[in-house]
Amino acid sequence: xxxxxxxxxxxxxxxxxxxxxxxxxxxxxxxxxxxxxxxxxxxxxxxxxxxxxxxxxxxxxxxxxxxxxxxxxxxxxxxxxxxxxxxxxxxxxxxxxxxxxxxxxxxxxxxxxxxxxxxxxxxxxxxxxxxxxxxxxxxxxxxxxxxxxxxxxxxxxxxxxxxxxxxxxxxxxxxxxxxxxxxxxxxxxxxxxx
Numbered sequence: 001x002x003x004x005x006x007x008x009x010x011x012x013x014x015x016x017x018x019x020x021x022x023x024x025x026x027x028x029x030x031x032x033x034x035x036x037x038x039x040x041x042x043x044x045x046x047x048x049x050x051x052x053x054x055x056x057x058x059x060x061x062x063x064x065x066x067x068x069x070x071x072x073x074x075x076x077x078x079x080x081x082x083x084x085x086x087x088x089x090x091x092x093x094x095x096x097x098x099x100x101x102x103x104x105x106x107x108x109x110x111x112x113x114x115x116x117x118x119x120x121x122x123x124x125x126x127x128x129x130x131x132x133x134x135x136x137x138x139x140x141x142x143x144x145x146x147x148x149x150x151x152x153x154x155x156x157x158x159x160x161x162x163x164x165x166x167x168x169x170x171x172x173x174x175x176x177x178x179x180x181x182x183x184x185x186x187x188x189x190x191x192x193x194x
Contacts, residue, residue: 002070003077009035010062010081018117021050021057024082025124028061037069044131052179058082133157152189156182 013027025047032038038046046068050060059079066078130136132153139148160178163170185191 003073005035006066006070006074006078007081010066010078011084013062014058014082015085017058017120018113020117020121021059021061022121022124023117024058024061025127026120028065029124029127031065038065040127040131042068044128047128052183152191156185 009031013024013031017023017027028043028046029040032040032043046061046064047057050057050064053060059082062078062082063075067075070077133150135147135150139145160182164173164178165171
């Protein structure tokens, strides 16, 4: 039964998450709330692992969630379910390519999907920022404004932002450098359990 539920949830995600792998995140947050397979904090860890490994984030997330939920077969089923809608749609589009290419309604639909997918990605990004940088529960319990932010993570995020956008010598470094450096910093400065 878990395999069927995994397939249904990830098929639905693959069918409606237009805009790339980050667009799957709102569906995953909804899935976490609905199924209880993982928490928002675990999802943030999954995002970190999926972003750090080769391949599309959506597929990596499906594999990760499927595996943690139902083992190897769960990972395989979730991954296949996520990519199946895309394969079906691509086959249909290829079949009717000439009529789709010059159809003004199809063009208008894709143009309308751009802001929707941008909004989904922005919402997912804000959720990751909230989980990573803000400690609402700690602030509620202590009422200390300094406890509202996860200072280690905030300093790391600002540092990486500055290094990747404003420091000429580090702007052109490969993203892998920053991923590996962040992992090492997380280990050295005890980011676990925050």
